[in-house]
Amino acid sequence: MTEGHQLLVRGGTFATIGASGDISGVRGSGTAPDGLFVRDARHLSRWQLTVDGAVPEILTPVSRADAEAGAGRCVLVPRGGRQEPPAYTVFREQAVTDGTFVECLRVTSNRGVPTTVQVALTVDADFTDQFELRADHRTYAKTGAVRSRRVIGGGGEGPVLGIEFGYRRREWRSCTTVTAEPAPDAVEETGTGARRLVWSLGLDAHGTAEVALRAAARPHGAPEPEVPDTPAEAVRQLAAVEEDFMSGVTLPGAWPELAAACRRGLADLAALQVPASGPDGEALRVPAAGVPWFLTLLGRDALLTSLFALPYLPRLAAATLPALAATQATESTEGAVAQPGKIVHEVRHGELAHFGQVPYGRYYGSVDATPLFLVLLGAYTEQSGDTALARRLEPHARAAVGWILDHGGLTSRGYLVYRADKGGLANQNWKDSPGAICSADGSRATGPVMAAGAQGYAYDALGRTAWLARTVWDDKVYADLLTQAAADLRDRFQRDFWMPGQGFPALALDGDGNQVDALASDAGHLLWSGLLDKEYGEAVGRRLLEPDFFSGWGVRTLAAGQAAYHPLSYHRGSVWPHDNALIALGLARYGLHDEARAVARALVAAASTGGDRLPEVLAGYGREAYPGPVPYPHACVRESRSAAAPLALLTAVGGV
Numbered sequence: 001m002t003e004g005h006q007l008l009v010r011g012g013t014f015a016t017i018g019a020s021g022d023i024s025g026v027r028g029s030g031t032a033p034d035g036l037f038v039r040d041a042r043h044l045s046r047w048q049l050t051v052d053g054a055v056p057e058i059l060t061p062v063s064r065a066d067a068e069a070g071a072g073r074c075v076l077v078p079r080g081g082r083q084e085p086p087a088y089t090v091f092r093e094q095a096v097t098d099g100t101f102v103e104c105l106r107v108t109s110n111r112g113v114p115t116t117v118q119v120a121l122t123v124d125a126d127f128t129d130q131f132e133l134r135a136d137h138r139t140y141a142k143t144g145a146v147r148s149r150r151v152i153g154g155g156g157e158g159p160v161l162g163i164e165f166g167y168r169r170r171e172w173r174s175c176t177t178v179t180a181e182p183a184p185d186a187v188e189e190t191g192t193g194a195r196r197l198v199w200s201l202g203l204d205a206h207g208t209a210e211v212a213l214r215a216a217a218r219p220h221g222a223p224e225p226e227v228p229d230t231p232a233e234a235v236r237q238l239a240a241v242e243e244d245f246m247s248g249v250t251l252p253g254a255w256p257e258l259a260a261a262c263r264r265g266l267a268d269l270a271a272l273q274v275p276a277s278g279p280d281g282e283a284l285r286v287p288a289a290g291v292p293w294f295l296t297l298l299g300r301d302a303l304l305t306s307l308f309a310l311p312y313l314p315r316l317a318a319a320t321l322p323a324l325a326a327t328q329a330t331e332s333t334e335g336a337v338a339q340p341g342k343i344v345h346e347v348r349h350g351e352l353a354h355f356g357q358v359p360y361g362r363y364y365g366s367v368d369a370t371p372l373f374l375v376l377l378g379a380y381t382e383q384s385g386d387t388a389l390a391r392r393l394e395p396h397a398r399a400a401v402g403w404i405l406d407h408g409g410l411t412s413r414g415y416l417v418y419r420a421d422k423g424g425l426a427n428q429n430w431k432d433s434p435g436a437i438c439s440a441d442g443s444r445a446t447g448p449v450m451a452a453g454a455q456g457y458a459y460d461a462l463g464r465t466a467w468l469a470r471t472v473w474d475d476k477v478y479a480d481l482l483t484q485a486a487a488d489l490r491d492r493f494q495r496d497f498w499m500p501g502q503g504f505p506a507l508a509l510d511g512d513g514n515q516v517d518a519l520a521s522d523a524g525h526l527l528w529s530g531l532l533d534k535e536y537g538e539a540v541g542r543r544l545l546e547p548d549f550f551s552g553w554g555v556r557t558l559a560a561g562q563a564a565y566h567p568l569s570y571h572r573g574s575v576w577p578h579d580n581a582l583i584a585l586g587l588a589r590y591g592l593h594d595e596a597r598a599v600a601r602a603l604v605a606a607a608s609t610g611g612d613r614l615p616e617v618l619a620g621y622g623r624e625a626y627p628g629p630v631p632y633p634h635a636c637v638r639e640s641r642s643a644a645a646p647l648a649l650l651t652a653v654g655g656v
Contacts, residue, residue, distance in 0.1 A: 006067035011098040012274040019061035021092040023047035033133045040350030043176040043217035046124035070238040095234035099225030103213040109203035124194035125165035125176040129352045145169040159183040181212045245270040252655020261646035264612035268643035278322035290636035297347045299369035308644035317380040325396040341403030343369040365425040367418040368454045371461035378464025415450040436571035442564035447511015453522040456529030462486035519559040527586025541592040552623025554580040567620035577614040578641035581648035588652040600649040614642040
């Protein structure tokens with residue numbers, strides 16, 4: 001995120017504001033552009049305060065601690081010198097809720113005589129799609145798009161109530177309404193499309209005047225937002241949601257640092273709940289992937305987050321599963337990489353997705369979301385004892401198994417397989433960046449790819465679905481078929497993927513069945529899934545804790561010393577907390593408890609250096625290189641899998 005900026009998040013809405021509470025409309029450069037964002041579009045691109053015609057000076061900037069509690073607070077004064085103390089002080093408090101941005105602007109006189117202060121707020125809404133603001137600076141044609149601004153009220157004897165910014169392109173309609181109390185004295189044009197709301201505030205001696213401001217976004221297809229009265233009310237609402245998430249979760253008293261990371265993660269998960277719908281149109285709240293770029297439903301991310309939180313917050317799984325069932329593909333669609341039974345990778349609501357200019361409206365470019373859906377359904381049913389959801393989603397589960405066996409490639413190729421998508425993702429496993437699936441020398445896999453981790457997920461999915469068929473659906477024949485398919489997959493995998501010279505599984509097989517021989521952290525996912533036999537699993541687990549893999553802050557995605565390794569790459573040497581959480585769970589599964597504790601201690605130490613939060617990803621530099629973990633420069637500020645990772649560590653090693 002841009003230096004000095006802070007992030008306010010609630011549900012499907014976030015605002016990035018500057019140190020003074022302003023929004024200036026910067027694009028961002030691989031980080032977060034500032035503005036108010038709802039459903040993939042920027043609904044406020046300017047929100048800039050002047051007092052007596054000048055930009056005030058910052059006495060107290062918006063702090064990270066306040067922003068994480070849900071509020072942006074700052075203190076401003078007019079610019080001046082030591083010989084002339086400020087005539088007044090401006091206190092700003094801001095917050096977001098679903099679809100809204102609210103501010104309380106309080107101006108207090110520091111003089112013993114009455115005075116008048118001229119306050120102006122320049123506002124604009126450019127409705128730019130988030131995909132236009134990314135670092136690649138792509139441009140998209142928007143033929144026929146029209147922006148509008150109109151004053152609300154002001155007719156006859158009535159006061160001016162505010163301004164409405166509108167955007168339309170064919171059937172697409174969006175608007176942002178800015179209102180204030182008291183009403184502005186005037187709304188001025190600026191010559192740039194922005195509008196300036198102006199007040200003349202009379203202050204008694206040492207008196208105070210307040211202006212309450214509300215920006216309500218109404219994206220295309222979204223309901224009217226509920227606007228809280230004040231930022232304080234918005235903060236109270238968020239605090240209530242956080243408290244609800246904390247209730248019933250017992251945190252380890254003997255390991256306070258892990259307890260703190262769990263609390264921070266639960267608070268982030270509370271803020272990252274976004275609206276979704278179930279198969280019958282029922283309203284749900286599911287974990288979004290992360291902010292700023294992925295405040296939306298991503299199948300793999302929501303599934304892993306729900307799995308990590310399952311022993312503590314089973315309701316995440318109870319919402320995620322029907323939300324993904326509702327978006328499950330029922331037919332083949334080439335541009336979206338959809339096939340019957342496949343679970344969605346990404347859901348977008350923005351203008352570019354609506355018009356097909358990006359493929360992510362409902363995009364199915366994931367080889368592993370479908371088996372993970374089955375893993376979560378089986379795990380939820382087993383741990384919660386709730387069989388009703390498994391009965392309700394039985395057709396969806398059978399369709400997902402059908403995809404694994406048919407379109408997924410298990411029957412024809414022996415493994416789950418994906419092909420690079422020209423319009424979307426080249427790699428469709430969790431390491432989905434270009435070049436992430438590579439040999440030790442850095443050369444990329446060619447042709448259809450069979451990624452190791454996805455085979456583990458498929459193995460686990462088949463076994464768990466067999467259990468559902470046997471115990472819930474009363475279908476022994478189907479259960480036996482899936483059990484045999486899982487056993488055959490395990491035998492094939494250990495024959496085709498195991499590299500005897502390395503004592504380690506290959507990262508993938510390429511289109512010709514050749515081993516892609518990079519030593520990668522994905523092997524730890526095989527421990528989590530139980531795909532490897534005991535001897536191989538123990539060897540892999542111990543290998544992951546050797547210095548070329550283990551940085552001291554966690555296990556690297558790619559072992560150092562290989563030509564492909566780069567500590568600041570996204571997937572070729574960095575350290576991912578959620579990846580390490582899976583590894584810790586896998587180590588514990590194979591009885592490697594000392595190794596699991598080493599991974600957990602490393603992640604908890606990393607969280608302790610960053611306000612108890614685990615970021616999306618860290619650089620792969622060793623702990624001896626620098627006193628703290630080195631950030632990855634383009635990581636999501638808050639990410640749901642990382643937020644839930646401390647809960648997975650608690651499951652893996654307990655509270656000691």
